[in-house]
Amino acid sequence: MAVPFSAASAAYGQAQKLISGTTGLSNPAEKPTAGGPDFAALVNESLNSVVEAGKTSDKAGLEMISGKGSVVDMVTAVSETELAMQSLVTVRDKVISAYEEIMRMPI
Amino acid sequence: MSDFLKSLNVAASGLDAQAARMRVIAENLANADSTGKTPGADPYRRRVPTFESFFNSGTDAQEVRMGKLMYDLSDFEQRYEPGHPAADANGYVKYPNVNPLIEAMDMRSAQRTYEANLNVITSTRQMVGQTLDILRG
Numbered sequence: 430m431a432v433p434f435s436a437a438s439a440a441y442g443q444a445q446k447l448i449s450g451t452t453g454l455s456n457p458a459e460k461p462t463a464g465g466p467d468f469a470a471l472v473n474e475s476l477n478s479v480v481e482a483g484k485t486s487d488k489a490g491l492e493m494i495s496g497k498g499s500v501v502d503m504v505t506a507v508s509e510t511e512l513a514m515q516s517l518v519t520v521r522d523k524v525i526s527a528y529e530e531i532m533r534m535p536i
Numbered sequence: 537m538s539d540f541l542k543s544l545n546v547a548a549s550g551l552d553a554q555a556a557r558m559r560v561i562a563e564n565l566a567n568a569d570s571t572g573k574t575p576g577a578d579p580y581r582r583r584v585p586t587f588e589s590f591f592n593s594g595t596d597a598q599e600v601r602m603g604k605l606m607y608d609l610s611d612f613e614q615r616y617e618p619g620h621p622a623a624d625a626n627g628y629v630k631y632p633n634v635n636p637l638i639e640a641m642d643m644r645s646a647q648r649t650y651e652a653n654l655n656v657i658t659s660t661r662q663m664v665g666q667t668l669d670i671l672r673g
Contacts, residue, residue: 501555505548508657509541512664519668
């Protein structure tokens, strides 16, 4: 199977865009450089956007409890956070399993 | 923002609109017997919710919201109750033009539309989840 190595970095870029897009945060237009975005940056930025979305849903939840917010807003905010979280966790698991596979490679 | 998230937001706007409609129906039903206080005074007039489509530039999608609340201009019901404080010279009291049957059907319609929007949200979440499941396999 001839998959060019640059496909991996393209996947990083896609995942980064997906997760930061899921939370509605605008990613500072980051052109993938020759090496592409690295994994640490991906996890870092994705985590930040998930945390950001989590704050929004927390706020909606608190407003809900104090009787101010609407149920719909709360459910929407929590759903968005959940989707962002799912994407992040899935991509992380996949990348880590790929890493482990590489480490198991007999040299 | 991905199309999935837009779908969630559009469906949420539908939920909000139907919730507002439900409020108007509740107002109508609760005031079905609200007469005037002085002789010949007009009673509660039934309100009719309207919906309008609008483009939400924040989510970049066509959403729905409740438009102006209109009044139902049909005639009031007249009942002969000479002892009522709101009775006119002939003993007739004007009662609101609220028909509980119509309100019940409106309520059912609001409920069904609400459910439809909830289904959109559920399906959207399922689609995202199933797509992510490809990576989990």
